[in-house]
Amino acid sequence: MSVVNSCHTELTASSLVVDSYHQEDDVTNTERHHSPQMITANVGNVIVIRPSASSVHRLQHWFGLTLCATRRNNCPSPQFTWTRRTLTALLISCLAFMLFSLLYTGNQLGIGFQFSLMPWQGFGDVKQRLPQAIIVGVRKCGTRALLEFLSLHPDVCHAHGEMHFFNSESRYQLGLDWYRRQMPASRADQVTIEKTPGYFIARRAPDLIRGMNDSIKLLLIVRDPVTRIISDYTQVFTNRMKRNDSYAAFEDLVIDSRTGDVSSLYKPVWISLYYVHYMHWLAAFNRSQIHVVDGDALIQDPISELRKAESFLGLRHVLSRDNFYFNETRGFFCLRKGANSHCLHPSKGRTHPNIKPRVLHKLYRYFKPYNEKFFKISGQYFDWTEERRRKKRRSILRMI
């Protein structure tokens, strides 16, 4: 399908690209078909397509051949199938669809994905660019919220799925040009962002990203590491339940039954060792290139974290409290842009299971020294204490 991405504001049509996005995280099969010549004019947000007589003739031929090939018919003259009138109707429908999509992105319509129009890529100012900023993690800390919130900014264009380009050998082998072609088309004064939380724990990712652009800006969103583990567990548990599969109890995974200590072999525990992973990023980048976002604060008061992110990305301060409203049912802030509003996907903001105080206590004690080291090297302090968790829980219970 080939329609308009909200990032495009000035457009020039000349080639047609068909993109097949099968799943949010699985971007596949990008084909490019160059259409016959079209004469185009660009008036602000309005695209005017004026097909010349000869281009109409060639389009008839082109579509006719395609149709014949699809039906495996013998078509001596494709013009029988595609009359000038059919073609004009087709072009008008395409134009209407493109203009509609310019105004309403898929996300705003609540259908879970955003369209991307690429007929004009590579022309003028608007083209697909490598990201100038990447949200590198951390998984379950609010990476999607951060990306979607930032995308309310008119100068931010974001890739939709997680690219997994720097943490998957097979994807990386596809090359930087492939990676660039997964990005939305943007103007030179816009910032292109992608998010793949898996980069944070991928050993090679910092060097590979640096190899692409050593002045890139990185966003790292973190959250109380214990809450993050519970969120991670809840995600896997929920998915298993949907498949009618059983899953071990949290305590059985997080605590080593032989020693009674926290098990660093349980992957969610390992991911929450922010200090260990962050060190690898500091080996490849200056600390000033990595902006650490407080994921807990982003939940409570998105705008204060977004202002800092805007400054870090060199963006004008455009986002305001008007862009958010608190949804009582979800218990989270949702997004508003003009007349459109939407909340994040229901898989964001799940109810967490109750964890025994004894297990929580062990986890907080285990993470304390790692957290302190992380505060020191990141230059930022976060209140990730057991006491804060208790206070937060008490205030939630009072509200119920």
Ligand SMILES: Nc1ncnc2c1ncn2[C@@H]1O[C@H](COP(=O)(O)OS(=O)(=O)O)[C@@H](OP(=O)(O)O)[C@H]1O
């Ligand atoms: N506004 C808003 N709405 C809903 N959810 C929000 C929001 N802001 C932050 N969050 C938190 O985002 C958590 C999911 O994090 P990620 O998007 O990084 O998850 S993932 O790694 O991409 O799967 C998700 O974790 P869970 O609460 O465990 O589901 C949320 O707490």
